[in-house]
Amino acid sequence: MTGDTMEAFIRKMIKKRHGGLINYAEYMEQALYHPEYGYYMAEKAKIGRDGDYITTSNFSDIYGNIMAKWYAGLCSELGIPAAVCELGGGNGRFAKAFLDGWKKYSENTLTYILVEASPYHQNLQRSLLDAYHHVSFFDSMSDIQKFSGLFFSNELFDALPVRVVKNEGGSLMEVMVGVNGEKRILEEVLVPLCDDEVKSFLMKEGYELAEGQRMEIPLAMLRMTESISHALAASIIVTADYGYRKADWMEPERMDGSLRGYENHSMVRNVLRHPGDMDITSHVHFDALISKGEECGMHFLEILPQDRFFLEIGILDELAECYDPNPFSETSRRNRAIRSLVMPGGISPYFHVIVQEKGLGLSNGLPGSKKAME
Numbered sequence: 001m002t003g004d005t006m007e008a009f010i011r012k013m014i015k016k017r018h019g020g021l022i023n024y025a026e027y028m029e030q031a032l033y034h035p036e037y038g039y040y041m042a043e044k045a046k047i048g049r050d051g052d053y054i055t056t057s058n059f060s061d062i063y064g065n066i067m068a069k070w071y072a073g074l075c076s077e078l079g080i081p082a083a084v085c086e087l088g089g090g091n092g093r094f095a096k097a098f099l100d101g102w103k104k105y106s107e108n109t110l111t112y113i114l115v116e117a118s119p120y121h122q123n124l125q126r127s128l129l130d131a132y133h134h135v136s137f138f139d140s141m142s143d144i145q146k147f148s149g150l151f152f153s154n155e156l157f158d159a160l161p162v163r164v165v166k167n168e169g170g171s172l173m174e175v176m177v178g179v180n181g182e183k184r185i186l187e188e189v190l191v192p193l194c195d196d197e198v199k200s201f202l203m204k205e206g207y208e209l210a211e212g213q214r215m216e217i218p219l220a221m222l223r224m225t226e227s228i229s230h231a232l233a234a235s236i237i238v239t240a241d242y243g244y245r246k247a248d249w250m251e252p253e254r255m256d257g258s259l260r261g262y263e264n265h266s267m268v269r270n271v272l273r274h275p276g277d278m279d280i281t282s283h284v285h286f287d288a289l290i291s292k293g294e295e296c297g298m299h300f301l302e303i304l305p306q307d308r309f310f311l312e313i314g315i316l317d318e319l320a321e322c323y324d325p326n327p328f329s330e331t332s333r334r335n336r337a338i339r340s341l342v343m344p345g346g347i348s349p350y351f352h353v354i355v356q357e358k359g360l361g362l363s364n365g366l367p368g369s370k371k372a373m374e
Helices: 003-016 024-033 061-078 093-105 119-128 196-205 219-231 286-295 306-312 330-342
Strands: 083-087 111-115 135-138 147-154 163-168 171-179 186-192 214-217 232-241 260-263 266-268 279-281 299-305 352-358
Touching: 003 024, 003 171, 003 186, 024 163, 024 171, 024 279, 061 093, 061 147, 061 232, 061 330, 083 093, 093 111, 093 119, 119 135, 163 196, 171 196, 196 214, 196 219, 196 286, 219 232, 219 286, 286 299, 286 352, 299 306, 306 330, 306 352
Parallel strands: 083 111, 083 147, 111 135, 147 232
Antiparallel strands: 163 171, 163 214, 171 186, 232 352, 260 266, 260 279, 299 352
16 A cells, blocks of 8 residues: 555545545545545554654553553542543553553552554554453444543544635635646645635634634534543543644744644645655644533533643652662653653643543542642
8 A cells, every 4th residue: 555546546536526626624534544545544653663653642651650540549539430431542552551550559440442443553452452351442432322431532633634724815715635737746726615614613713814824624623522422421531632722823823724744753744745654633723622522511621731731640749769870770761751741841741631521510620630639
């Protein structure tokens, strides 16, 4: 399988379409999720040194360990079931770290559910977690009903398809994908924005784009939020991702939007190049995600930069008190990982954590945090 195969498929798709154009969401749906050619479906490493990007949940086992400790405390404090549902678990490393941490911090039996659409990633998860009990695997959120416990996702929403709009000459245009007749390559084409759902999003969020400004419209994110809420009963929902608040989107440096590709740990600005061979992401509209959750019965509790979230749930308590002069020891490696997750200049400041709840009746604020326990 090559990017040319994926590109040929998309060219045929565009050729069959009236007007010879598809929107960006349709392009991303195929480039990322096509069952045969899509990037996430391909049997190749995507996460880590040998892949195209790294996630904080795979950066160190301390992420899953500290989350297990935090949630074990919530189970005792709030009487929530000892159950976790993780959507888009990638290679399964976070799940393994959480399960290992749970053994240290709780005597209760933990049920762990992974929902993963990619057969490649699901096979990785099954292989990694084969020795663990009470772990189950599903292909879709439609398989989950009335789940109660901790619902977790990491860098899920940034990978969902988006529409793209632009203010061109004072008029709102939609950025579409077509085929250049001479060069036979994929290219962007601007057409007047006609889609009422896209217009409704812009109006509801209060966005007035400056001349030349582009913005991604996350309709798939809104539908995914509905799907998640429909599957949940009494649950804490934790979403870790990168994105912007409303005011951030209107800053001058956001004029070109946030749609990017990543290949071999390098950013690619032209996401129409080599479809199927690169990750494609856009920053999450945090305020829209929060307000949509409220509409669906998921009450907003807190949003924090990821490093602050870790501090609030007690990650510094995990620093080993004793100094180990051996830099290659397990203690030294663990302490370095903890510091890298919370120190300025590390990976965490690029991410935020949104915490919501459904069916628990909790007040605003991060449950189980140091501040909440004061």
